[in-house]
Amino acid sequence: MTAGRIESDALGTRELPAEALHGIHTARAVENFHLLSGRTVSPALIHAYGLVKQACARTNHELGFLDDDQARALEQACGEMAAGGLDAHIVVDALQGGAGTSTNMNVNEVLANRALQTLGKAPGDYESLSPTEHVNLHQSTNDTYPTALKIAAIGMLRRTERDVVGLMEAFQALERGTAGVVKIGRTQMQDAVLTTLGREMGAYAEALGRDRWRICKCEERLRVVNLGGTAIGTGLGAPRRFIFRAVEHLRDLTGLGLARAENLVEATQNADVFVEVSGILKACASNLVKICADLRLLSSGPDAGLGEIRLPARQAGSSIMPGKVNPVIPEAVTQAALVVCGNDVAITQACSMGSLELNPFLPLVADALLASIGLLGRASRILREFCVSGIEPDEQRCRGHVDSSTAAATALIEAIGYDMAADAAVEARRTGADLRDVVVGRGLIDVEVYEQLIAPDRVNRLGSERGGGQ
Numbered sequence: 099m100t101a102g103r104i105e106s107d108a109l110g111t112r113e114l115p116a117e118a119l120h121g122i123h124t125a126r127a128v129e130n131f132h133l134l135s136g137r138t139v140s141p142a143l144i145h146a147y148g149l150v151k152q153a154c155a156r157t158n159h160e161l162g163f164l165d166d167d168q169a170r171a172l173e174q175a176c177g178e179m180a181a182g183g184l185d186a187h188i189v190v191d192a193l194q195g196g197a198g199t200s201t202n203m204n205v206n207e208v209l210a211n212r213a214l215q216t217l218g219k220a221p222g223d224y225e226s227l228s229p230t231e232h233v234n235l236h237q238s239t240n241d242t243y244p245t246a247l248k249i250a251a252i253g254m255l256r257r258t259e260r261d262v263v264g265l266m267e268a269f270q271a272l273e274r275g276t277a278g279v280v281k282i283g284r285t286q287m288q289d290a291v292l293t294t295l296g297r298e299m300g301a302y303a304e305a306l307g308r309d310r311w312r313i314c315k316c317e318e319r320l321r322v323v324n325l326g327g328t329a330i331g332t333g334l335g336a337p338r339r340f341i342f343r344a345v346e347h348l349r350d351l352t353g354l355g356l357a358r359a360e361n362l363v364e365a366t367q368n369a370d371v372f373v374e375v376s377g378i379l380k381a382c383a384s385n386l387v388k389i390c391a392d393l394r395l396l397s398s399g400p401d402a403g404l405g406e407i408r409l410p411a412r413q414a415g416s417s418i419m420p421g422k423v424n425p426v427i428p429e430a431v432t433q434a435a436l437v438v439c440g441n442d443v444a445i446t447q448a449c450s451m452g453s454l455e456l457n458p459f460l461p462l463v464a465d466a467l468l469a470s471i472g473l474l475g476r477a478s479r480i481l482r483e484f485c486v487s488g489i490e491p492d493e494q495r496c497r498g499h500v501d502s503s504t505a506a507a508t509a510l511i512e513a514i515g516y517d518m519a520a521d522a523a524v525e526a527r528r529t530g531a532d533l534r535d536v537v538v539g540r541g542l543i544d545v546e547v548y549e550q551l552i553a554p555d556r557v558n559r560l561g562s563e564r565g566g567g568q
Contacts, residue, residue, distance in 0.1 A: 103222040117221060119187040121207035121229060127200035131191040139201050140468040144188050146249035147205045148179030150242050150325065151233060153348035157340050158235050168227055171213035180351075184208055192465040197458040198243035206233040236336040236344075238328040240366055240456055245323040247464045249352055251375065252320050254468060258475035259313045262306055262382065265478040268486040269303035272296075278554045281406055281496040282505050289505035292557045295406065295491050298396075302389050309382040316375045322357050323348075324365035330455040331363030369449040369457045372467055379470045380442040383435035386477060390428035390435070393485065397425055405495045410488035427485040434477040441466040500552060501532045509551045514542045 102113040105122035112122045152173055159169035178184055187208045194200040206229035211221035213233075219226050227233075277296035282289050325348060326341035328334050333341050345358040359365035399405040415424035444466050448459035457463075500506055504523035511519050514537065522540065526533040534548050543551075550556065 103220075105222060114222070119184070119208045119211040119221060120189060120204055121211070121222070123200070123203035123229075124190060124207055127190045127194060127204065131194045131200065134191045134193040135465065137192045137465070139188050139190060139192050139204075140250065140464065141182060141185050142250035142254050142468055142472075143201070143246055143464055144185055144205070145180050145182055146246040146253070147201070147242070148176045148181075148184070148209075149249060149351050150246045150348060151205065151209055152176030152180065153325075153344055153351055154235070154237055154242075154340075155233070156347045157344045158232075160343065161337060161339055163235055164232060167217060168213070168232060171216040172209060172227065172233065174216055175209045175212035178212065179205070179209060184212060187212075192461060194461050195458070197239055197456055198460050198464070199239040201461065202234070202239040202243055203229065206230065209233050236328070236340045237325075238335075240329055241324045241327045241331075241362075243460055243464075244366075244369070245325040245348070247372075247460065247467070248320040248323055249348075249354065249356075250464075250468060251471060252317050252354055254471040254475070255313055255316050255320075255375075258471050258478070259310055261475040261478040261482075262310045262313060265482040265486065266303050266306035266310060268482045269299050269306065272486060272489055273300035273303055276491045277558075279491045279493050279496050280500055280552055280554055280557055282499045282503050289503045291505055291508045292500065292552055294554050294557055295496065296554075297558065298392075302385075302392075305385045305389070306382075309385055312378045312381060316378055317355075319371045319374055321355050322359050322365065322371075324359050324362050326358060327362035327366045331361070331366035333362065363455070367452065367455050367457070369452055369460065369463060372463050373446050373449045376442045376445040376467055376470065379467075379474055380439050382474055383438035383442075383470075386435040386474075386481070387432050387439075390432045390481070393428045393489075394425045400492075404499075405492055406499070408490045408492060409485055412484060425485075427481060431477045431481045431485075434473045438470040438473055441470045445470075501534055504533055506533050506552055509556065510537060510543070510548075513547060513551060518542060 101116055103116050104111050104113055106112075107122050107126075109126070112125050114121065114125060155164060155169055155172045155176060158164045159166075164172065175184075188201070188204050190200045190204045210224065210227050210229040210233045213227050214221055214223050217226065224231075273296045275296075276299060277294060279295040280292055281295050281298075283291050283293035323345060324331060326333055326336060326344050328336050341358075345356055349356045393407070393409065396404055396407045397409045400408065409425050409427070411423045412426050413423075415422035415426075445463050448462045448466075449457065451457070451459055504526050507519040507523040510522070514522075522533060522536045522542065525531070526536045529536075534545070537543055538545055538548060
């Protein structure tokens with residue numbers, strides 16, 4: 099057994115495994131918060147934190163606060179963290195008191211000890227390189243944590259945007275493939291007028307296109323950071339040159355269009371930008387819930403329901419009912435979207451509970467926001483890959499509904515007038531006959547005209563040509 103090492107802080111001492119990359123601050127946080135969420139910090143936040151610390155180390159080296167060896171080792175450790183190589187050593191719970199101080203100190207300790215290993219020294223040799231005196235130099239949790247959160251969110255939002263675009267394009271392909279399938283359009287769950295399956299699918303694509311645009315615009319809200327503001331935005335303890343240069347280095351390292359907030363006090367105090375971004379995610383989630391509900395309804399039955407589309411069969415649907423196949427993908431995506439909506443409530447409340455110069459609840463905001471972004475991206479991808487891309491129309495079923503429903507009466511108004519169309523619809527419903535048979539049997543129109551009136555080009559036409567003019 100390797101002998102442990104002893105570390106101390108203002109509260110006393112703790113024994114740690116000799117080779118552990120975390121230190122006493124992390125150990126105390128693990129003790130204090132181990133009963134909370136049971137989840138570790140988001141990997142995206144850890145990677146972003148590595149970039150933030152690397153920018154700060156580079157700035158401090160330029161300004162002469164770190165020697166060459168310290169800077170080289172620390173930048174190497176930061177690069178490893180940014181690449182995901184140190185994830186396993188960030189062990190604090192995602193939810194924690196202290197506005198994220200436990201995460202910041204876990205990061206500081208891991209980077210310091212990994213840098214010490216690079217220098218050929220033992221973890222815990224903080225005389226050579228300290229988590230607080232060197233890694234956290236000229237910084238605070240209160241400027242590094244929200245900066246890392248914004249960088250993590252931007253990176254994840256870009257990936258989620260691509261997933262939403264992929265889903266949108268899948269519906270666009272389905273729109274083109276089903277443009278000629280006439281079906282019943284429904285309002286208040288009742289037969290209304292004729293439409294096409296393509297138009298239904300196109301409406302979903304349009305909504306997702308709007309979501310994509312909103313998600314893209316989130317980056318503008320998140321690109322303004324408060325790095326350099328230290329504790330409350332006044333830059334206390336940081337040289338002015340550090341405050342000006344650190345964001346420039348961070349911009350170069352991330353490739354993002356980051357900008358230092360003009361009012362660092364305001365940017366440190368308020369977290370409403372996260373509420374705004376979460377609201378945009380909630381809007382996308384609400385569209386996914388609606389789309390998935392429609393897909394389940396349109397595919398219902400399939401023998402005793404609407405059955406107008408067939409979803410890909412993904413797995414057996416029952417342990418007792420033979421042959422049953424459930425719409426499991428829309429059901430799963432719906433649950434993910436509902437979690438996003440629930441996260442939005444938590445984010446809103448957490449951001450509104452900031453006190454005076456700081457919001458202490460950013461760990462909850464980070465955990466919920468990054469979880470929502472990831473959920474939306476994965477949900478969109480799964481819905482596209484396992485469901486939408488394999489949807490097939492049941493054209494015979496759609497035509498059967500058209501022929502047996504009085505909803506087609508609206509399409510006949512232009513040819514026979516409202517009163518005659520209404521009277522024919524009443525008779526069809528009373529006798530159970532097809533509307534087509536009623537109007538043809540009465541001699542109001544012939545079969546050829548009827549087919550023309552319910553053809554896809556007529557159904558898809560915007561308005562009618564009656565009334566003259568342009």
